[in-house]
Amino acid sequence: MTNMNVNTKKFHRLVVNWYKKHGRKNLPWQQGISPYRVWLSEIMLQQTQVTTVIPYFEKFIKRFPTIQQLAKATLDEVNHLWAGLGYYSRARNLHKTAQIVHQQYNNKFPSSLQELMLLPGIGRSTAGAILSLSMEIPAPILDGNVKRVLSRVFAIAGWPEERAAQKRLWELATYYTPAQQVKAYTQAMMDLGAMVCTKSNPQCIHCPLIKICQARQLNQINLFPGRKPKISLPIKSTYLLIIANSEQAVLLEKRAPVGIWGGLWSLPECQELKDLKTLLKQRYGLLLKKHQAYPNFRHSFTHFHLEITPVLIEASLGPKHQIAETNRIWYKETTNQLGLPKPVSQLMRRYAKGELTWQK
Ligand code: SF4
Numbered sequence: 001m002t003n004m005n006v007n008t009k010k011f012h013r014l015v016v017n018w019y020k021k022h023g024r025k026n027l028p029w030q031q032g033i034s035p036y037r038v039w040l041s042e043i044m045l046q047q048t049q050v051t052t053v054i055p056y057f058e059k060f061i062k063r064f065p066t067i068q069q070l071a072k073a074t075l076d077e078v079n080h081l082w083a084g085l086g087y088y089s090r091a092r093n094l095h096k097t098a099q100i101v102h103q104q105y106n107n108k109f110p111s112s113l114q115e116l117m118l119l120p121g122i123g124r125s126t127a128g129a130i131l132s133l134s135m136e137i138p139a140p141i142l143d144g145n146v147k148r149v150l151s152r153v154f155a156i157a158g159w160p161e162e163r164a165a166q167k168r169l170w171e172l173a174t175y176y177t178p179a180q181q182v183k184a185y186t187q188a189m190m191d192l193g194a195m196v197c198t199k200s201n202p203q204c205i206h207c208p209l210i211k212i213c214q215a216r217q218l219n220q221i222n223l224f225p226g227r228k229p230k231i232s233l234p235i236k237s238t239y240l241l242i243i244a245n246s247e248q249a250v251l252l253e254k255r256a257p258v259g260i261w262g263g264l265w266s267l268p269e270c271q272e273l274k275d276l277k278t279l280l281k282q283r284y285g286l287l288l289k290k291h292q293a294y295p296n297f298r299h300s301f302t303h304f305h306l307e308i309t310p311v312l313i314e315a316s317l318g319p320k321h322q323i324a325e326t327n328r329i330w331y332k333e334t335t336n337q338l339g340l341p342k343p344v345s346q347l348m349r350r351y352a353k354g355e356l357t358w359q360k
Contacts, residue, residue: 006153006212008175008176008178010212011176011209011212012176012178012181012185014208014209014212015185015188015189015192015208015209016181016184016185016188017208018188018192018208019184019185019187019188019191020184022191022195022206023184023187023188023191024187024191024194024195027041027050027054028041028054028057028058028061029041029057030187033133033134034134035108035109035130035134035135036066036067036109037061037134038129038130038133038134039097039109039122039126039130040057040060040061040094041053041057042126042129042130043090043093043094043121043126044056044057044060044085044090045143046087046090046126046143047086047087048085048086048087050194052085053085056081056082056084056085059081060081063077063081066107067098067101067102067107067109068102068107070094070095070098071095071098071099071101071102071103071107072102073095075091075092075095075263076265076338076339077337078091078094078095078339079091079263079264079338079339080337080338080339081339082094082339083264083339083340083341083342083345084342084345086342088261088262088263088264088339088341089121089262090121091263091339092120092257092262092263093120093121094121096120096121097119097120097121097122100119100120101119109130109134111131111135111137113127113128113131113139116130116131124142124170125140125141125142125143125146127139128140128141128142128177128186129141129143129186132177132182132183132185132186133183133186133187136182136183137182138177138178138179138182139177139182140170140173140174140176140177141173141186141189141190142166142169142170142173143190143193144193145189145190145191145192145193145194145197146173146189146190146193147160147169147193147225148160148193148197148199148224148225149189149192149193149197149209150169150172150173151165151169151215151224151225151226152197152202152213152214152215152216152221152224152225153209153212153213153214153215154172154214155214155215155218155220155224156168156169156172156224156225157223157224157226158225158226159225159226159227159228159229160225160226161228162226165225165226192207192208192209197209202221204216204221233300233303233304233305234303234304234305235304235305235306235307236304236305236306236307237296237306237307237308237309238269238270238271238306238307238308238309239269239270239271239273239276239293239308239309239310239311240266240267240268240269240308240309240310240311240343240344240347241267241268241269241270241276241280241311241313242267242310242311242312242313242347242351242356243268243280243284243286243313243315244351245330247330247332248332248352249330249331249332250267250330250331250332250348250351251267251268251284251323251328251329251330251331252265252266252267252328252329252330252331252338252340252344253265253266253267253268253327253328253329254266254327254328254329260301261341263339264338264339264340264341264344265329265331265338265339265340265344266340266341266344267344267347268283268284270311273291273293273311276288276291276311276313280313280315281318283322284321284322284323284328285317285318285319285320285321285322285323286315286316286317286318286321286323287315287316287317287318288313288314288315289314289315289316290313290314290358291311291312291313291314292311292312292358292359293309293310293311294309294310294311294312294356295309296308296309296310297343299342299343308343310347310356312356312357312358314358331348333345333348333349333352
């Protein structure tokens, strides 16, 4: 295969020697390294920068030093610690996987790729990272950093998430993953992508692969990896209702476990303001007195943009109010510790600061 004409031994030597001198060795999950720590960090690092992850990782490890403790926590507690990291299905899968490893594997992660990949939230690359970084078992990884390095060194055309490019990249990742020193090699590839072969402005003069890098030789680094085809995301809109009681606590309800913000606590929602009165009465047994809408703002998900309009509500409890249900709560930031989606916690903060009050 033309792209694999670089000698594997030479490739490893270049990469591992560079790692010994320049690679990262002080990341929090590298200290007292274990499958649990590597797994936790890998899940957090999906779609998220290292600098953002570090404080979250430290909070998690402090609260749940072992997988057993994480397995025994409530999902609310996990969501609360996760709040702000986004992609909340990761937190739900983290919790599920901890429970499976606790119950079925006696708190020990399995050491085969197939078994690891059966655990919720663990894909091929995460499984490879757990095996190679914490058990020294050779298994390739292909995270965003490694995709970028391989795409450039071997000039792989196409967006790395497209089937053909992805297949090619996995072939290369597998071919170059060594049987020896796999931990250093894997960390080195991740570090190269994060520190040297960065998305914009790669530091080729500091790169150990400069002499074999095809994108560099072609003077076409900016063409690799290929760009994601542009699609414009649909825009949806919603009203988030801020209903406070006499103690300035705000009504929140727990969302269904799947879908957007699944399992998190959120403000009641309304699609049309003309339905507000009926919705409050039928769903919560509340009698609307007055309402006031605030300027909307946008929150983006991977598949759509959400235009959110906050609406302050004054309502009284009707004779058949339904606030005391288990999935509803009067929330105050100072007393409740719950996992809230980012836009909701921002609104809660604005409300607590008195920024959302009745205008005359
Ligand atoms: S030579 Fe430049 S483009 Fe090629 S892998 Fe190294 S940093 Fe990336």
